Amino acid sequence: xxxxxxxxxxxxxxxxxxxxxxxxxxxxxxxxxxxxxxxxxxxxxxxxxxxxxxxxxxxxxxxxxxxxxxxxxxxxxxxxxxxxxxxxxxxxxxxxxxxxxxxxxxxxxxxxxxxxxxxxxxxxxxxxxxxxxxxxxxxxxxxxxxxxxxxxxxxxxxxxxxxxxxxxxxxxxxxxxxxxxxxxxxxxxxxxxxxxxxxxxxxxxxxxxxxxxxxxxxxxxxxxxxxxxxxxxxxxxxxxxxxxxxxxxxxxxxxxxxxxxxxxxxxxxxxxxxxxxxxxxxxxxxxxxxxxxxxxxxxxxxxxxxxxxxxxxxxxxxxxxxxxxxxxxxxxxxxxxxxxxxxxxxxxxxxxxxxx
Amino acid sequence: xxxxxxxxxxxxxxxxxxxxxxxxxxxxxxxxxxxxxxxxxxxxxxxxxxxxxxxxxxxxxxxxxxxxxxxxxxxxxxxxxxxxxxxxxxxxxxxxxxxxxxxxxxxxxxxxxxxxxxxxxxxxxxxxxxxxxxxxxxxxxxxxxxxxxxxxxxxxxxxxxxxxxxxxxxxxxxxxxxxxxxxxxxxxxxxxxxxxxxxxxxxxxxxxxxxxxxxxxxxxxxxxxxxxxxxxxxxxxxxxxxxxxxxxxxxxxxxxxxxxxxxxxxxxxxxxxxxxxxxxxxxxxxxxxxxxxxxxxxxxxxxxxxxxxxxxxxxxxxxxxxxxxxxxxxxxxxxxxxxxxxxxxxxxxxxxxxxxxxxxxxxxxxxxxxxxxxxx
Numbered sequence: 001x002x003x004x005x006x007x008x009x010x011x012x013x014x015x016x017x018x019x020x021x022x023x024x025x026x027x028x029x030x031x032x033x034x035x036x037x038x039x040x041x042x043x044x045x046x047x048x049x050x051x052x053x054x055x056x057x058x059x060x061x062x063x064x065x066x067x068x069x070x071x072x073x074x075x076x077x078x079x080x081x082x083x084x085x086x087x088x089x090x091x092x093x094x095x096x097x098x099x100x101x102x103x104x105x106x107x108x109x110x111x112x113x114x115x116x117x118x119x120x121x122x123x124x125x126x127x128x129x130x131x132x133x134x135x136x137x138x139x140x141x142x143x144x145x146x147x148x149x150x151x152x153x154x155x156x157x158x159x160x161x162x163x164x165x166x167x168x169x170x171x172x173x174x175x176x177x178x179x180x181x182x183x184x185x186x187x188x189x190x191x192x193x194x195x196x197x198x199x200x201x202x203x204x205x206x207x208x209x210x211x212x213x214x215x216x217x218x219x220x221x222x223x224x225x226x227x228x229x230x231x232x233x234x235x236x237x238x239x240x241x242x243x244x245x246x247x248x249x250x251x252x253x254x255x256x257x258x259x260x261x262x263x264x265x266x267x268x269x270x271x272x273x274x275x276x277x278x279x280x281x282x283x284x285x286x287x288x289x290x291x292x293x294x295x296x297x298x299x300x301x302x303x304x305x306x307x308x309x310x311x312x313x314x315x316x317x318x319x320x321x322x323x324x325x326x327x328x329x330x331x332x333x334x335x336x337x338x339x340x341x342x343x344x345x346x347x348x349x350x351x352x353x354x355x356x
Numbered sequence: 357x358x359x360x361x362x363x364x365x366x367x368x369x370x371x372x373x374x375x376x377x378x379x380x381x382x383x384x385x386x387x388x389x390x391x392x393x394x395x396x397x398x399x400x401x402x403x404x405x406x407x408x409x410x411x412x413x414x415x416x417x418x419x420x421x422x423x424x425x426x427x428x429x430x431x432x433x434x435x436x437x438x439x440x441x442x443x444x445x446x447x448x449x450x451x452x453x454x455x456x457x458x459x460x461x462x463x464x465x466x467x468x469x470x471x472x473x474x475x476x477x478x479x480x481x482x483x484x485x486x487x488x489x490x491x492x493x494x495x496x497x498x499x500x501x502x503x504x505x506x507x508x509x510x511x512x513x514x515x516x517x518x519x520x521x522x523x524x525x526x527x528x529x530x531x532x533x534x535x536x537x538x539x540x541x542x543x544x545x546x547x548x549x550x551x552x553x554x555x556x557x558x559x560x561x562x563x564x565x566x567x568x569x570x571x572x573x574x575x576x577x578x579x580x581x582x583x584x585x586x587x588x589x590x591x592x593x594x595x596x597x598x599x600x601x602x603x604x605x606x607x608x609x610x611x612x613x614x615x616x617x618x619x620x621x622x623x624x625x626x627x628x629x630x631x632x633x634x635x636x637x638x639x640x641x642x643x644x645x646x647x648x649x650x651x652x653x654x655x656x657x658x659x660x661x662x663x664x665x666x667x668x669x670x671x672x673x674x675x676x677x678x679x680x681x682x683x684x685x686x687x688x689x690x691x692x693x694x695x696x697x698x699x700x701x702x703x704x705x706x707x708x709x710x711x712x713x714x715x716x717x718x719x720x721x722x723x724x725x726x727x728x729x730x731x732x
Contacts (some may be wrong), residue, residue, distance in 0.1 A: 043509075071511060076546075077537075077542070077545050077546060077549060079538055079542045079545065079546075081500065081538060081547050082500055082503075082541055082542035082543070082545065084500075084540075084541065085497065085499075085500025085501060085503070085504065085539060085543075086500050086501075086503050086504030086507060087504055088500070088501045088504060089450075089500065089501040089502060089503060089504020089505035089506070089507065089508065090504040090507055090508045091504075091506070092489070092501060092504070092505050092508075093504070093505050093509065093512070094508065095506025095508050095511070112494065112497065112539075113497060113500065113539075116494045116497065117492075117494065117497050117498075118415070122703055122704070122705070122706060123478070123703050123704055124478035124479065124480075124490060125478075125479075125483065125490055125703075126477060126480045126702075126703055127702070127703035127706070128479075128480075128482060128483065128484070129483070130706055161704050162704055164705075164709070166448070179592065184706075184707065185706035185707060186705045186707060186709075212380065214536050221707060225708075225710065240450065247719065271709075272709050272710035272711045272712075273710070273711070275710070276710075276712075331669070349520050
């Protein structure tokens with residue numbers, strides 16, 4: 001195809017591909033997953049606002065347009081519905097678009113395309129159509145942003161059948177989950193904890209070849225379906241995902257200092273939810289606290305609480321408690337830390353559960 | 357309110373009386389239709405007649421309770437058959453939900469369309485096989501899918517190769533009401549900046565349920581392309597030859613790498629919006645009569661008679677064929693069974709999703725609890 005975009009600078013040298021255990025930030029882990037997918041499969045392409053030359057407002061796509069060109073790392077017009085809608089068409093044509101919505105609060109112009117079209121196409125066509133589209137959404141608060149830049153709208157999408165909704169909490173999962181999300185034949189909403197983009201950890205990068213001999217890596221869908229016990233414990237189960245896992249682990253550390261053993265479950269996915277892992281844990285601990293930044297009203301925590309009550313009724317020593325955002329718009333940043341489920345609010349809920 | 361006239365800037369090759377026009381402005385389009393013989397025009401008449409018979413049959417079936425709803429294409433046969441017959445086999449169409457005539461030109465079994473309106477499926481024809489995507493009910497949403505598909509065609513290198521059997525165009529059909537939707541405007545933006553091989557074909561049937569054109573725009577649809585950098589053309593949507601010629605030009609531009617075109621086919625929704633609608637509440641009998649006199653099928657008949665290509669025996673044969681189609685459709689619809697209840701859980705996801713599996717199991721356990729084992 002022709003393109004009117006011409007880069008004026010010299011093409012930077014392509015950085016070597018990491019392989020095996022490599023320490024990197026969560027943002028770089030996603031970048032590495034995207035880069036491998038682009039290198040392995042010519043049908044993978046990225047679209048979004050400012051993802052090309054700028055590398056995205058969080059630099060998650062940094063260097064990818066220089067390496068893969070303007071037709072595969074596409075700076076789209078400033079229109080979220082258009083981004084998702086055209087991605088559906090590209091997917092119908094056999095492409096695997098990975099989209100970036102710049103911020104959580106800006107996904108709503110695309111809400112119609114995501115919920116009425118992307119989610120339902122397979123169902124409507126009796127399985128004849130697959131839409132392997134990944135929608136990346138930096139989400140969550142705590143970074144001092146102005147309004148519409150700190151929200152957690154994942155439950156709005158988890159409520160729609162046909163979508164997978166996931167959120168990694170750490171660099172290793174972010175990499176692995178991005179690889180599996182791109183490989184998934186189902187649409188995936190990929191919520192990236194923007195406050196944790198700069199966390200560093202070791203990532204097990206799948207080795208792969210570049211060039212004509214490149215073969216797509218064999219990936220399962222483990223991280224798109226299974227929760228993981230992030231820290232084993234015995235007195236209560238704290239269920240979290242995305243940015244809240246970090247808070248839950250800190251709470252577990254603090255509780256341990258006072259002699260309380262918390263088990264932390266990182267859900268990784270909010271659609272589906274791996275209830276088997278949660279139920280197994282709560283049957284052992286007898287207590288369950290769910291933590292997320294999104295408002296608790298009609299949220300993921302309510303779903304976990306309902307299911308845990310159904311399946312762990314005779315094991316429960318206390319009602320399931322939720323710690324999360326309030327039924328208010330996301331507040332101004334000067335008071336956002338009172339809205340977010342921080343360490344103290346989580347420990348308070350743990351105390352209430354243990355004292356019940 | 358509405359005008360009992362149409363505009364002078366509409367491309368028209370055959371007038372209401374079935375006489376070929378000679379307006380020099382449309383010479384280029386005249387040339388594009390010049391290769392169509394009277395036999396081709398008779399084929400167009402046949403297609404239009406068959407689609408109308410199908411449409412009328414579907415309306416009857418709804419009235420008899422066999423369909424939940426029906427969206428008539430009555431009056432729009434020229435716009436649909438004319439444009440549809442200009443398509444090449446490799447082209448791909450994204451319809452709205454009233455494009456039964458276009459479906460016919462793409463080889464979709466018309467009876468299958470009724471599955472959607474009977475509640476048997478959501479429009480389950482094989483889109484890839486026909487180059488005709490499933491209907492979309494969310495107004496304008498599919499125009500973006502068409503745009504993205506066209507962007508994919510560009511990336512596949514199937515534009516501007518010069519090989520007429522390879523070069524591809526993508527077409528999206530939508531109505532006058534849809535032009536107010538953001539998605540249609542975003543489609544124009546994305547198609548324009550990418551120079552995508554897309555034809556945006558608006559059938560302006562003058563009514564979006566009860567709202568006339570005056571509630572949707574002040575500038576005619578076909579002229580709105582300019583602001584997007586997309587060539588626009590207005591065509592008499594009741595002139596099958598003009599629709600063919602205009603569409604052919606737009607398709608050729610798309611296939612050759614010339615980018616998108618916005619076509620406005622100015623026509624009239626002779627029927628109701630759907631069988632649930634009541635146009636007597638918002639439009640006049642005078643207006644309906646004005647357009648009944650401009651019936652696109654009558655116009656082709658007049659043309660054929662005027663040019664000595666009308667043959668009563670042939671016309672009777674077409675009528676018999678139409679009656680046969682109606683009967684077959686009726687039989688097909690009445691024979692359709694009820695889907696198995698648990699099929700509601702099928703094809704939600706391509707890979708296992710624990711929630712769907714869990715709820716399917718709960719449902720099946722519940723069903724099995726009945727004396728008849730829930731065998732439905």
